[in-house]
Amino acid sequence: MTNADAHAPRTVVPIEPALLIADAFNQAQVTEIRHSVTSCAYASGLTGQRLDDFVLAINELITNAVRHGGGHGWLRLWKESGLLVCEVADHGHGISQQRLGDRSRPAPDTAGGWGLWLARELTDNMEVSTGAAGTTVRVTTRLSSHNRTPR
Numbered sequence: 001m002t003n004a005d006a007h008a009p010r011t012v013v014p015i016e017p018a019l020l021i022a023d024a025f026n027q028a029q030v031t032e033i034r035h036s037v038t039s040c041a042y043a044s045g046l047t048g049q050r051l052d053d054f055v056l057a058i059n060e061l062i063t064n065a066v067r068h069g070g071g072h073g074w075l076r077l078w079k080e081s082g083l084l085v086c087e088v089a090d091h092g093h094g095i096s097q098q099r100l101g102d103r104s105r106p107a108p109d110t111a112g113g114w115g116l117w118l119a120r121e122l123t124d125n126m127e128v129s130t131g132a133a134g135t136t137v138r139v140t141t142r143l144s145s146h147n148r149t150p151r
Helices: 027-043 048-068 097-101 115-122
Strands: 019-026 072-080 083-090 125-131 134-142
Touching: 019 027, 019 048, 027 048, 027 072, 048 072, 048 083, 048 115, 048 134, 115 125, 115 134
Parallel strands: none
Antiparallel strands: 019 072, 072 083, 083 134, 125 134
């Protein structure tokens, strides 16, 4: 016999039920992560140009993490209140405030410097937290029934 009430309701709390991806990556895994993001975003209802834009933005962020953030990074993708949210983090040396504040489009003949600009332009919102210990970029895009069209 136990002290537990046999008729007490049991509460099961899901652990991050909307988490779609939580994974570390390096240069060799960029393509694999991009395909995973594409599949999860599509399954979440993102389609067409909005899907392509979101995936391109994430690809730019993971490429930046590899190039400028120590060769690897971490990605989390989840759904939250009608949004698809992706966070990419690295342990690089951070981004200068001048660079973060520059929202102008890079010159067409510029070989680099497009990543953050594209991520900002191709998503509904972008937040950056950066410092000497690394950078975390969070982008969001709205999920709506208008996104779901047959391919």
